[in-house]
Amino acid sequence: MFFSKIYKSWEGIQEEKYKRILLGFDTDLLAKAFSGRVLDMGSGSGFFEKFLEEQGFNLSKWICLDPDSDMLKESGFQNMLGDGNRLPFKSKSFDCIVCLDSIHLIREDFFWVLKPEGFTLVSLFYNPGNLKEKRRFLKERMKNMETVKEFQIEGRENEIFILARKR
Ligand SMILES: C[S@@+](CC[C@H](N)C(=O)[O-])C[C@H]1O[C@@H](n2cnc3c(N)ncnc32)[C@H](O)[C@@H]1O
Numbered sequence: 277m278f279f280s281k282i283y284k285s286w287e288g289i290q291e292e293k294y295k296r297i298l299l300g301f302d303t304d305l306l307a308k309a310f311s312g313r314v315l316d317m318g319s320g321s322g323f324f325e326k327f328l329e330e331q332g333f334n335l336s337k338w339i340c341l342d343p344d345s346d347m348l349k350e351s352g353f354q355n356m357l358g359d360g361n362r363l364p365f366k367s368k369s370f371d372c373i374v375c376l377d378s379i380h381l382i383r384e385d386f387f388w389v390l391k392p393e394g395f396t397l398v399s400l401f402y403n404p405g406n407l408k409e410k411r412r413f414l415k416e417r418m419k420n421m422e423t424v425k426e427f428q429i430e431g432r433e434n435e436i437f438i439l440a441r442k443r
Pocket residue numbers: 279290317318319320321323324341342343344347358359360361375376377378381382383
């Protein structure tokens with residue numbers, strides 16, 4: 277599939293972003309958010325998980341979900357081949373949803389699987405001309421969430437990061 281063919285060339289760019297996540301958000305809060313049952317929507321090859329494990333996070337309750345079997349087979353984590361538009365989970369069954377650079381590829385709402393008070397970490401890339409539009413898109417998709425912290429970075433790719441909690 278498309279992403280598995282080009283993803284290798286992105287790994288360095290993605291790692292740069294992951295480092296900024298740890299710098300930009302309170303580490304204790306992230307550890308709390310990541311300690312429960314976590315769903316990584318559009319996880320790709322589990323590169324974020326590999327990075328977090330190297331940083332000492334315990335990912336025993338994580339599920340990596342992606343529709344691309346080639347991406348998933350590279351991940352050594354608990355994987356599920358699936359589509360974010362049709363999730364096979366019970367409502368309010370996750371403590372946290374991570375969705376990095378994938379929300380624009382998923383049409384439907386998926387926060388229905390998040391428990392009330394559950395955390396979500398979402399990111400999306402932008403260019404200088406479309407920052408407002410991308411922020412509006414994220415805010416609309418996350419309208420039932422209360423933002424804990426949001427920031428943007430400019431790097432090899434510009435990125436918006438939002439950590440939020442379900443109301
Ligand atoms: C740009 S990659 C991001 C991968 C990873 N989250 C990261 O941090 O690098 C986007 C991922 O979204 C996945 N994706 C595409 N459509 C999806 C869908 N409907 N549901 C879930 N994931 C989807 C792709 O297969 C791809 O692995």
